[in-house]
Amino acid sequence: MESKRARLDRYLAKALQIPRKQVRLLLMSGKVEVDGLLAKDMDLLIDEFNTISCDGRVLQACSPKYFMVHKPVGVVSATKDDEHKTVLELLPEAERSGLHIVGRLDLNTSGLLLLTNDSRWSEALMQPGAHVSKEYLVTLGNPLTEEYAPAFAAGMYFSFEDITTAPARLEVLDSHIARVVLTEGKYHQIKRMFGRFRNPVVALHRSRVGGLSLDENLAPGHWRALTRDEVQQALRDIGS
Structure with a gap:
């Protein structure tokens, strides 16, 4: 079973179906949060258990079992x-x-x-x-x-x-x-x-x-x- 770690910008581009340049704008504008904290680092590594939201919309919320x-x-x-x-x-x-x-x-x-x-x-x-x-x-x-x-x-x-x-x-x-x-x-x-x-x-x-x-x-x-x-x-x- 492979680990699901990924860069934040790549995750957002795939989840929102938008180009990477648009992802950069979202991050710079302070619209993305990871585990309740403002995220602006495109290289931030996230996994399947991070809670990720964009502009108030929850994209991922999964807990380990x-x-x-x-x-x-x-x-x-x-x-x-x-x-x-x-x-x-x-x-x-x-x-x-x-x-x-x-x-x-x-x-x-x-x-x-x-x-x-x-x-x-x-x-x-x-x-x-x-x-x-x-x-x-x-x-x-x-x-x-x-x-x-x-x-x-x-x-x-x-x-x-x-x-x-x-x-x-x-x-x-x-x-x-x-x-x-x-x-x-x-x-x-x-x-x-x-x-x-x-x-x-x-x-x-x-x-x-x-x-x-x-x-x-x-x-x-x-x-x-x-x-x-x-x-x-x-x-x-x-x-x-």
Whole structure:
């Protein structure tokens, strides 16, 4: 999802369908306001969340939205799908406009999924160099042994893509249940890593992204808005 930053003069020319020279006159005459302040700088960078008005007419007024969703199994991480219910359809239609998904979960994976209309926030979380940790609870078909944790910590080589996974942390919680923390998200990575031990993943649930954990009171299929602190909390371990 690309950021929507643009120069003020270019935005006004497009929004008002007028030549750039006319935009300059509007700015010089004090008819343009950005976030309630007089704007005369043509090079001023604005984004989709700045409130922009011209001669008293509001051209743009959009607020950032951030949601956490407890995605159930059987719901797809997509904005549109012909076969399955999408995660966006879990929200009221009035809230869906402009939202995109921050990372994805497979059809058969449950847990924390984030939605926003803030492209810079989602890019910060998802860019490969951010190394944002993601925590999963994994239920296995066969018992776990002491061999698993060192193998996950060392990384695993997959010849098909010619890649070695980044070190991952595995903690055994019960004979068939593990907590796994990744800082990347290769294709079906957790299932493939356990596949090295011929141990099938029975259930997969994401419980945390960065510093933000899934609300324990949020039932599968339910959602809520993030608090201001939680928006920052999600970014807490970027680059660590």
